[in-house]
Amino acid sequence: MEKLVELKDVFKIYGEGLESEVRALDGVSLTICRGEFVAVVGQSGSGKSTMMNVLGCLDIPTRGDYFLEGTDVRELTDKELSRIRNKEIGFIFQQYNLIQTLTVLENVELPLIYQGINADDRRDMALEALERVGLSSRIKHKPTEMSGGQQQRVAIARAIATRPPIIMADEPTGALDSRTGHEVLEFLQQLNREGTTVILITHDNGIAATARRCVRLTDGKIVEDKEQEVDWF
Amino acid sequence: MNIRQAFKMAWKSIWGKKGRAILTMLGIIIGIASVMTIVSAISGYADKMMEQFEAMGTNRIAVEVYNYVYVEDENGNWVPQGKDYFPDIYSYCNSMKELVVGVTPNAYFSGTMVYGTKNTDKMREDFHYDEMGNPVGERPPSFYYGSDQYGVCGNLKILRGRDLTQLDIKNYNQVMVLGAQAAKAFFGTANPVGKTVQLNSIKFEVVGVYASRMEDENSMMGSIDNFVVVPYTVKRVLGGETDSSFTVVAKNMEDMEEIVSRLNGFLKGLVDQNTGGFYVQPENQGMDYMNQTLGMIGGVLAGVAAISLMVGGIGIMNIMLVTVTERTREIGIRRAIGAQRSSIVTQFLIEAAMLCGIGGLIGMALGTGGCMLLGNLLFNMTIYPSAPVTAGAFGLSVLLGIIFGCYPAVKASKLQPVEALRAE
Numbered sequence: 186m187e188k189l190v191e192l193k194d195v196f197k198i199y200g201e202g203l204e205s206e207v208r209a210l211d212g213v214s215l216t217i218c219r220g221e222f223v224a225v226v227g228q229s230g231s232g233k234s235t236m237m238n239v240l241g242c243l244d245i246p247t248r249g250d251y252f253l254e255g256t257d258v259r260e261l262t263d264k265e266l267s268r269i270r271n272k273e274i275g276f277i278f279q280q281y282n283l284i285q286t287l288t289v290l291e292n293v294e295l296p297l298i299y300q301g302i303n304a305d306d307r308r309d310m311a312l313e314a315l316e317r318v319g320l321s322s323r324i325k326h327k328p329t330e331m332s333g334g335q336q337q338r339v340a341i342a343r344a345i346a347t348r349p350p351i352i353m354a355d356e357p358t359g360a361l362d363s364r365t366g367h368e369v370l371e372f373l374q375q376l377n378r379e380g381t382t383v384i385l386i387t388h389d390n391g392i393a394a395t396a397r398r399c400v401r402l403t404d405g406k407i408v409e410d411k412e413q414e415v416d417w418f
Numbered sequence: 419m420n421i422r423q424a425f426k427m428a429w430k431s432i433w434g435k436k437g438r439a440i441l442t443m444l445g446i447i448i449g450i451a452s453v454m455t456i457v458s459a460i461s462g463y464a465d466k467m468m469e470q471f472e473a474m475g476t477n478r479i480a481v482e483v484y485n486y487v488y489v490e491d492e493n494g495n496w497v498p499q500g501k502d503y504f505p506d507i508y509s510y511c512n513s514m515k516e517l518v519v520g521v522t523p524n525a526y527f528s529g530t531m532v533y534g535t536k537n538t539d540k541m542r543e544d545f546h547y548d549e550m551g552n553p554v555g556e557r558p559p560s561f562y563y564g565s566d567q568y569g570v571c572g573n574l575k576i577l578r579g580r581d582l583t584q585l586d587i588k589n590y591n592q593v594m595v596l597g598a599q600a601a602k603a604f605f606g607t608a609n610p611v612g613k614t615v616q617l618n619s620i621k622f623e624v625v626g627v628y629a630s631r632m633e634d635e636n637s638m639m640g641s642i643d644n645f646v647v648v649p650y651t652v653k654r655v656l657g658g659e660t661d662s663s664f665t666v667v668a669k670n671m672e673d674m675e676e677i678v679s680r681l682n683g684f685l686k687g688l689v690d691q692n693t694g695g696f697y698v699q700p701e702n703q704g705m706d707y708m709n710q711t712l713g714m715i716g717g718v719l720a721g722v723a724a725i726s727l728m729v730g731g732i733g734i735m736n737i738m739l740v741t742v743t744e745r746t747r748e749i750g751i752r753r754a755i756g757a758q759r760s761s762i763v764t765q766f767l768i769e770a771a772m773l774c775g776i777g778g779l780i781g782m783a784l785g786t787g788g789c790m791l792l793g794n795l796l797f798n799m800t801i802y803p804s805a806p807v808t809a810g811a812f813g814l815s816v817l818l819g820i821i822f823g824c825y826p827a828v829k830a831s832k833l834q835p836v837e838a839l840r841a842e
Contacts, residue, residue, distance in 0.1 A: 238836045241754070243753075243754060243835045243836040243839070244834070244835075244836040263758065263759050264758050264759075264760075267756050267757065267758040267759075268756065268758075270753070270754060270755065270756045270835075271755060271756020272756070276754050276755065278839075282747075282750075282751045282754070282839065283751075284748050284751055284752075286430065286431065286434050286748075287430070295752070295755055296755040296756050298423050299752075299755065299756040299757050299758070299761060300756070301420060343755065347756075
């Protein structure tokens with residue numbers, strides 16, 4: 186299978202050389218291929234969020250190589266990194282991270298605006314994404330006027346609006362009740378079946394069990410990396 | 419991201435916090451309003467003065483010839499000793515017709531003119547200013563002694579009848595020509611030519627009326643066309659001192675220096691330096707001086723206003739910095755979904771520029787009102803701000819936004835996406 190993401194002996198060290206130095210990632214090597222559904226699971230402080238930041242080009246590793254679709258990410262300029270975040274990766278966050286002053290539609294349109302897509306096409310693409318998450322009737326609302334589950338669906342619509350090959354979800358169900366959380370996970374499964382590579386970060390073993398592959402992190406090191414039967418809770 | 423989108427975003431963000439936006443703009447509003455009021459009022463005043471100067475004719479040279487020695491005449495009045503220099507100056511000036519338009523005495527005298535019920539003494543008594551400083555009643559005309567070249571020297575054209583002639587001068591004719599405003603005051607719409615009026619109880623015949631030189635007849639100093647001119651030689655019957663002030667008008671501005679030097683040479687030979695003296699000076703020096711003074715006052719006031727604009731700009735920078743801090747998370751989100759540094763800089767710069775631009779527009783509206791009000795209060799005329807001043811004020815406010823928006827905008831763009839996302 187085609188390698189999509191490749192971490193080679195990656196370190197992320199805060200306060201290096203000091204007595205208080207923290208190794209958020211401590212020599213991590215990981216390869217993820219196109220079309221996989223991977224759960225990165227670990228306790229709080231295990232380095233899983235740092236891993237997502239590095240994988241998502243939001244943060245730069247202290248040492249080690251990161252290849253995304255064969256490109257060495259450490260060589261890229263801010264402009265090129267912005268382009269990757271915009272076109273290659275769709276982010277879903279625990280706290281939704283919607284812009285409160287913009288309407289639902291405007292939030293979903295935002296990544297398309299940064300792509301420079303014209304207003305008509307942009308609107309069509311955003312509406313299509315909102316339809317997929319079942320929110321096409323509430324496009325003029327502000328995020329604050331919606332429930333947590335709805336806000337997360339807006340965030341998902343924003344993530345898929347650019348049709349990125351990779352979706353990165355950081356505790357996407359963390360702020361939701363179990364039923365809504367279940368819907369979100371099912372939606373991620375659906376995206377994966379359509380060919381999108383999904384990387385799911387979670388502390389919850391039950392949620393990790395919904396992924397075909399599970400990577401377990403402890404103290405910045407990978408302690409387990411296994412294929413598993415998908416188990417729905 | 420295109421610019422139109424950036425403008426839309428900036429507008430949204432400003433509109434979302436209207437109250438704060440107004441407070442932030444206040445400094446710019448006050449600054450722009452005061453700059454516009456001051457610059458417009460002063461330049462408007464200077465323009466009006468200039469217009470008046472120009473209507474009275476340009477290229478004027480003032481000639482002054484005076485005596486130190488006074489003698490007692492047969493009536494017991496002390497009068498300057500020495501002869502009347504005008505005929506000599508007249509013929510000298512007319513000997514250089516290629517350079518000179520004309521020459522005339524430039525002396526006004528106090529008189530009482532009566533025609534029917536119209537009486538200048540009565541007019542003088544009734545004329546006053548109301549508490550707003552507006553003139554009430556009719557201003558009495560000024561009386562001048564002139565040569566037959568008074569008209570050409572004053573840029574005056576005959577509307578009715580005729581101008582003063584050399585014969586009037588030579589024969590001491592008791593005739594007069596009226597300025598347009600004086601004619602209107604005394605005769606209304608009737609034709610004054612041929613009418614006889616009393617001037618200091620002496621009969622004078624009106625022989626002509628000059629055309630009006632200025633549209634706006636009610637400026638602060640009264641109309642420049644509110645005058646009566648009589649041949650200077652009738653001083654023999656009206657009485658008074660020999661004329662000492664004359665006006666020579668040059669054909670071209672470039673010739674003025676030449677005329678001044680020739681007149682200096684001529685008067686040196688004519689005037690006895692032991693009992694008198696003379697000076698020759700282009701009148702536009704007075705105009706230059708006025709412009710200089712106005713420019714200086716305007717400069718100082720505009721400087722003060724510029725400082726207030728600076729303070730306003732710093733206020734904008736301050737608020738933009740607060741905005742950046744408040745919106746750190748938003749910046750993080752935007753960066754995470756693909757905004758480049760340059761997009762973030764553009765967004766905040768446009769927001770600052772727009773904030774200042776809107777403030778500038780409000781300031782311009784207030785400044786226009788202020789300028790009209792100040793013109794009415796100080797100079798008793800309505801001054802409208804000129805287009806360049808208005809455009810300049812707007813440009814300046816946007817420029818201030820860009821200058822003071824730079825630092826916060828760059829600061830916003832320097833945030834690491836991952837750190838910005840962590841902000842609350």
